[in-house]
Amino acid sequence: MLKVLDTESGLASDVSALRSPKRLKAITSELGWKIYQELAKTPSSAVDLAKKLKLHEQKVYYHVNQLKKCDLIRLIRTEERQGALTKFYAAKPEALVVMHENLETHKFKPDAGNVPEILRGLISSGNANFRIVVGSPDPHGKYKARGSDSCCAIDLAMFLGSFTNSVSAANYKLDTEMRDSDYKQNLIVVGGPKANMLTATLNEALKVRMDESDDWNIVSKLSGHSYGEDDNGFIAITKNPWDETKKIIIFAGRRFPGTRATVIAFVKHLNEVAKGNKYDPRSSTKVVKGIDYDGDGVVDEVEFLE
16 A cells, blocks of 8 residues: 655545556446445445445446456445345545556656755755754753654654655754764754753754743744743744754644644745745744644644734
8 A cells, every 4th residue: 555645735545556457447347436435435234235326236236256357346234134144344544546557766866846946955966965853751951851743753754755856864963872973964843942952952043942941932033022822832943053054843842732732833824934934034944833723632734823
């Protein structure tokens, strides 16, 4: 099973590769495709499909069996009806792609023109030229804090990976593992100054930063505003002070929901992030507020505050 990343929504979907003519044949007939589409919308049984589509049951059974043989649908549950066992199926992959037999011999090379300007330098010719730095999960640093933001880096890495054709097994560092040579490269820093010592080192020089003397509220030199909610965070893109030919991107939240909000903002609204701060467009800094749209207690969207 393959994965495809939608760079607009930031969501990854399962994709099934159709390499065999037999699998392709199962969905090329009008009825086979219609049944597959219905099962992609709602799980159903052959009997119920026949009633819904007003078709003879045997026709539907035939196509359901073909889809099952080609591994395009899956059995999700059974139900006893009038003494007989009724099987319910659902479409297996979320999307399909047809792959020709020589495709594996051609290595994917992203078009440099498709890499957003804001990511140029961090990604070039399909290669990842950056290191992600997350806070150590152990008590560390001046505040003896544990890094709890690290999981946010997973969504970020998936998004950045969609622009690359290579994966490094050592593409991240804990803040406690950073050594002199590690600083002189493009860095993506996840977590606020309490939990990530690299953010703490950079914090004072930022146009938008966290103020220890003000209960770690986010304060902006650009707007003069202060932000004190747990779901507030900021994204700061700045030159690397250890090597000004390199770049640093900081994702820092006042608490975990704030850091999550910054990553969602970057993944889902990269064009808006690239516009810069509304009080000073020359500054590549954004302040965001996390929003729980579906009411499940988890931040899933953002509002740009500046």
